[in-house]
Amino acid sequence: MITLGIDIGSTTSKCILLRDGKEIIGKSLLVGGMGTDSPKKAMDTVLKECEITPEDVARTIVTGYGRKNFEFGDGEVSELTCHGLGGRFVFPELRSVIDIGGQDAKVIVLSESGRMSNFVMNDKCAAGTGRFLDVMATILQMDIGDFDACAAKSSDPASISSTCTVFAESEVISQLANGVKREDLIAGICSSVAARVSALARRAGVMPMVCMSGGVAKNGAVRRALSESLDMEIAVDPLAQYFGAIGAALYAYRQAIK
Amino acid sequence: MITLGIDIGSTTSKCILLRDGKEIIGKSLLVGGMGTDSPKKAMDTVLKECEITPEDVARTIVTGYGRKNFEFGDGEVSELTCHGLGGRFVFPELRSVIDIGGQDAKVIVLSESGRMSNFVMNDKCAAGTGRFLDVMATILQMDIGDFDACAAKSSDPASISSTCTVFAESEVISQLANGVKREDLIAGICSSVAARVSALARRAGVMPMVCMSGGVAKNGAVRRALSESLDMEIAVDPLAQYFGAIGAALYAYRQAIK
Ligand code: SF4
Numbered sequence: 001m002i003t004l005g006i007d008i009g010s011t012t013s014k015c016i017l018l019r020d021g022k023e024i025i026g027k028s029l030l031v032g033g034m035g036t037d038s039p040k041k042a043m044d045t046v047l048k049e050c051e052i053t054p055e056d057v058a059r060t061i062v063t064g065y066g067r068k069n070f071e072f073g074d075g076e077v078s079e080l081t082c083h084g085l086g087g088r089f090v091f092p093e094l095r096s097v098i099d100i101g102g103q104d105a106k107v108i109v110l111s112e113s114g115r116m117s118n119f120v121m122n123d124k125c126a127a128g129t130g131r132f133l134d135v136m137a138t139i140l141q142m143d144i145g146d147f148d149a150c151a152a153k154s155s156d157p158a159s160i161s162s163t164c165t166v167f168a169e170s171e172v173i174s175q176l177a178n179g180v181k182r183e184d185l186i187a188g189i190c191s192s193v194a195a196r197v198s199a200l201a202r203r204a205g206v207m208p209m210v211c212m213s214g215g216v217a218k219n220g221a222v223r224r225a226l227s228e229s230l231d232m233e234i235a236v237d238p239l240a241q242y243f244g245a246i247g248a249a250l251y252a253y254r255q256a257i258k
Numbered sequence: 259m260i261t262l263g264i265d266i267g268s269t270t271s272k273c274i275l276l277r278d279g280k281e282i283i284g285k286s287l288l289v290g291g292m293g294t295d296s297p298k299k300a301m302d303t304v305l306k307e308c309e310i311t312p313e314d315v316a317r318t319i320v321t322g323y324g325r326k327n328f329e330f331g332d333g334e335v336s337e338l339t340c341h342g343l344g345g346r347f348v349f350p351e352l353r354s355v356i357d358i359g360g361q362d363a364k365v366i367v368l369s370e371s372g373r374m375s376n377f378v379m380n381d382k383c384a385a386g387t388g389r390f391l392d393v394m395a396t397i398l399q400m401d402i403g404d405f406d407a408c409a410a411k412s413s414d415p416a417s418i419s420s421t422c423t424v425f426a427e428s429e430v431i432s433q434l435a436n437g438v439k440r441e442d443l444i445a446g447i448c449s450s451v452a453a454r455v456s457a458l459a460r461r462a463g464v465m466p467m468v469c470m471s472g473g474v475a476k477n478g479a480v481r482r483a484l485s486e487s488l489d490m491e492i493a494v495d496p497l498a499q500y501f502g503a504i505g506a507a508l509y510a511y512r513q514a515i516k
Contacts, residue, residue, distance in 0.1 A: 124420075125383070126422050126424035135424065164382060165384075165422075165423070167389075
């Protein structure tokens with residue numbers, strides 16, 4: 001039996017095709033989230049690549065920020081439920097998910113049995129989210145994908161005293177003008193995001209095993225700073241961006257076999 | 259006897275020359291605050307314009323954000339004390355000062371006798387400060403000085419759902435692209451600042467008579483929105499930007515006659 005999970009975020013759309021609730025047979029990720037045609041395209045892409053027709057799919061569940069506005073699913077489930085389910089699918093021992101997305105950050109804590117036991121979210125302030133990194137990448141005229149390698153060269157990370165994205169932006173501009181090295185600035189920028197998110201994680205009662213999901217999980221510099229700040233190892237997996245979609249596909253499977 | 263008060267803010271420097279603790283005989287305001295040569299220039303300007311030599315000044319008191327780094331004063335006093343003193347000098351019945359500056363906002367509540375009884379400040383978040391207006395002025399390619407007249411033309415103020423400056427910036431950009439009128443956007447922007455500051459004011463226990471000080475006091479659209487939101491009249495005076503400097507000059511006078 002094949003089920004489909006679709007996770008429509010604020011900036012990306014992800015799909016997972018699951019066979020018998022056990023095996024991931026296909027995945028797709030497109031830039032563009034709610035309000036764009038990316039969710040539909042991501043769905044078409046994964047079906048096409050796996051040579052599966054919509055009729056072959058037993059059930060489709062939609063999750064994420066944009067789940068209410070998508071007409072091609074059989075139902076929708078909150079992203080919190082899906083992140084827990086998807087996280088446990090990848091890491092059976094998982095207790096905490098730190099998800100830093102394009103414009104929010106959330107920390108989900110799971111009970112031993114895998115149910116969500118706590119949840120803390122910031123979707124009001126751009127600091128400590130991917131948006132903070134975007135703003136800084138624009139100033140530095142760099143690709144966020146290069147932050148990691150660049151920060152690794154830093155021997156003296158810049159200290160950025162403002163938490164606020166807007167004030168931190170001015171600080172970075174003036175430090176840049178004062179000759180502070182790019183790599184030190186980027187290391188400081190990544191630490192700033194980590195500091196903000198680790199406060200959120202502590203508030204949620206983060207506990208090991210911890211993994212990161214969301215677009216920022218790929219950023220090793222943020223991950224290392226977060227790991228240091230929390231004094232916990234933080235796992236990451238190429239599938240981390242798909243937790244929501246995996247969870248949705250699993251949920252679809254459990255409903256379908258009922 | 260002549261005393262001098264200097265208020266060094268984050269974005270402007272203000273000076274007041276006071277005769278006998280009663281009469282303002284000169285004032286100056288220069289763009290450029292802490293870390294620039296504006297404080298010294300503002301001092302030289304007001305002395306020169308009034309044809310007063312430094313030797314004629316009995317005492318000079320410095321206040322404001324940058325007061326610790328200015329070497330030409332005889333002493334320094336917190337801006338809170340000075341705003342209270344200066345506010346009462348202009349409005350003898352004053353109980354609350356709402357000061358929206360270039361990058362912070364503060365609400366000072368005075369007792370009946372004029373002492374500070376409460377104080378709430380935001381200097382961490384650009385929302386609800388002059389910086390929010392600056393960011394928006396840049397997007398709209400407008401001068402902040404024109405906001406007031408432009409907002410007055412609005413018949414249908416735009417609603418801006420994000421409080422965060424960064425997220426609100428994106429909202430304004432997309433509303434602009436969707437053809438929302440400039441005047442409606444500006445009215446919405448001013449309301450956003452007012453909403454943020456009125457929450458601060460309520461937290462401080464704001465009570466009449468209220469006046470606005472700081473650079474944003476000149477912005478009638480913010481003031482009107484704030485007045486509506488608090489359901490209180492809000493006085494403003496051309497001297498409102500000088501409260502800190504007036505207070506410092508008064509303080510200098512009181513010390514000098516001791
Ligand atoms: S602190 Fe800065 S980034 Fe955060 S809500 Fe305020 S303006 Fe936005």
